[in-house]
Amino acid sequence: MLGILAEHGFEIVENEEDADVIIVNTCTFIDSAKNESIECILELSQYKNGGNCKALIVTGCMAQRYKEQILSEMPEVDAVIGTNEYDKIADVIKELDNDKTDLLWCGAGNPDEQNLPRIRTTPSYTAYLKIAEGCDNHCTYCVIPSIRGMYKSRMIEDIVSEAERLAEDGVRELVVIAQDTTAYGKDIYGEYHLPELLKKLCAVNGVDWIRVHYCYPELVSDELIEVFKTEPKLCNYFDIPIQHSSDTILKKMGRHTNKAQIVGLIERIRREIPDAVIRTSLIVGFPGETEEDFENLCDFVRKIRFERLGVFAYSREEDTPAYSFDNQIDDEEKERRRDLIMMIQSEIAEEQNTEKIGSVVRVLVEDKDEIIKSYYGRTYADSEEIDGKVFFKSDRRLTPGEFVNVRVEQAMEYDLFGAECDACE
Numbered sequence: 001m002l003g004i005l006a007e008h009g010f011e012i013v014e015n016e017e018d019a020d021v022i023i024v025n026t027c028t029f030i031d032s033a034k035n036e037s038i039e040c041i042l043e044l045s046q047y048k049n050g051g052n053c054k055a056l057i058v059t060g061c062m063a064q065r066y067k068e069q070i071l072s073e074m075p076e077v078d079a080v081i082g083t084n085e086y087d088k089i090a091d092v093i094k095e096l097d098n099d100k101t102d103l104l105w106c107g108a109g110n111p112d113e114q115n116l117p118r119i120r121t122t123p124s125y126t127a128y129l130k131i132a133e134g135c136d137n138h139c140t141y142c143v144i145p146s147i148r149g150m151y152k153s154r155m156i157e158d159i160v161s162e163a164e165r166l167a168e169d170g171v172r173e174l175v176v177i178a179q180d181t182t183a184y185g186k187d188i189y190g191e192y193h194l195p196e197l198l199k200k201l202c203a204v205n206g207v208d209w210i211r212v213h214y215c216y217p218e219l220v221s222d223e224l225i226e227v228f229k230t231e232p233k234l235c236n237y238f239d240i241p242i243q244h245s246s247d248t249i250l251k252k253m254g255r256h257t258n259k260a261q262i263v264g265l266i267e268r269i270r271r272e273i274p275d276a277v278i279r280t281s282l283i284v285g286f287p288g289e290t291e292e293d294f295e296n297l298c299d300f301v302r303k304i305r306f307e308r309l310g311v312f313a314y315s316r317e318e319d320t321p322a323y324s325f326d327n328q329i330d331d332e333e334k335e336r337r338r339d340l341i342m343m344i345q346s347e348i349a350e351e352q353n354t355e356k357i358g359s360v361v362r363v364l365v366e367d368k369d370e371i372i373k374s375y376y377g378r379t380y381a382d383s384e385e386i387d388g389k390v391f392f393k394s395d396r397r398l399t400p401g402e403f404v405n406v407r408v409e410q411a412m413e414y415d416l417f418g419a420e421c422d423a424c425e
């Protein structure tokens with residue numbers, strides 16, 4: 001949307017108080033995301049009362065899901081644009097300028113992503129690269145397939161040419177995303193093509209790191225693991241959301257894997273790639289999750305010792321099968337279970353980080369914290385925004401986006417601390 005607006009001559013400003021038009025791009029995946037979106041809309045609507053702002057537009061997943069309610073219950077909102085019509089953003093603003101209001105653009109559009117201009121909001125050295133949209137998995141707790149539709153892959157050559165443009169623009173790290181990256185290609189090529197796509201992306205000059213998010217466990221094939229093993233640019237960072245370890249709960253969630261398959265996959269990855277970092281996410285408090293199921297999950301987390309882990313309390317979402325499942329668990333109990341898993345994991349994370357003291361890690365420099373006079377950055381094991389950082393001293397003047405070696409001297413549960421050094425061990 002930023003790219004389209006710039007192309008139509010709109011000026012993008014940094015602060016909301018300077019804006020004539022404010023656009024809130026929303027999420028609706030779980031309750032907390034929805035609440036955050038609503039709070040943000042209400043907070044920004046204040047700029048319409050006596051401020052500069054003449055129009056407030058809500059876009060994204062919450063807009064698509066609750067279009068009518070947003071317009072009827074939030075009078076401060078002037079237009080709602082759904083996930084399939086965001087390419088109409090400039091037209092909508094022009095209509096609002098003609099004194100039209102309460103506009104609803106939530107149809108079944110199909111934006112031509114390949115030819116849409118792009119302005120990135122991530123730091124200059126890193127960029128998300130979306131390879132597909134939608135999902136066919138239909139996990140019973142998830143609203144995404146009903147909002148985003150069926151899985152739709154982009155063509156390999158389109159993705160690669162976008163990667164080339166990003167590299168020419170100074171991007172050193174590509175973060176490959178989709179609702180399920182492992183499903184890539186089946187809809188357009190008749191077979192899964194993520195390994196082939198990744199090989200082609202690794203051949204793009206100028207890119208140093210390629211990171212892949214959201215792999216569905218069932219689809220992490222030997223061929224895919226082999227590509228990770230052999231392509232040095234591919235970060236050995238496996239983001240594989242498994243959601244649970246109890247077979248009963250996995251089945252109720254509509255997941256296609258069981259505990260034995262998940263354990264087998266993790267063993268395979270660790271055997272083939274000893275420095276693999278495995279990230280997963282879990283849902284606790286799913287309807288019918290017994291104390292026994294939960295204990296099963298706690299034991300699993302203790303045994304597997306994931307390098308990275310996120311835990312969510314189950315969010316009961318309308319229009320999903322799990323919404324009407326029996327034995328919903330109360331919020332307090334869900335929070336208790338989430339906190340317990342986080343406690344188990346934080347001990348594991350601290351132990352794993354402590355083991356790194358004395359080693360040398362390769363770090364992508366992000367910036368300098370002038371208050372503590374320390375540079376910071378990330379290793380291959382840390383993804384932007386969700387993982388920890390490495391804080392380090394250096395006698396040199398470093399630039400964001402360059403790579404340095406850092407000797408680790410101290411560790412906390414999520415962050416490492418050290419100093420720049422010459423050689424990599």
Ligand code: SF4
Pocket residue numbers: 135136137138139142143144145179180216
């Ligand atoms: S794979 Fe992810 S996006 Fe798809 S239905 Fe399941 S949770 Fe939702």
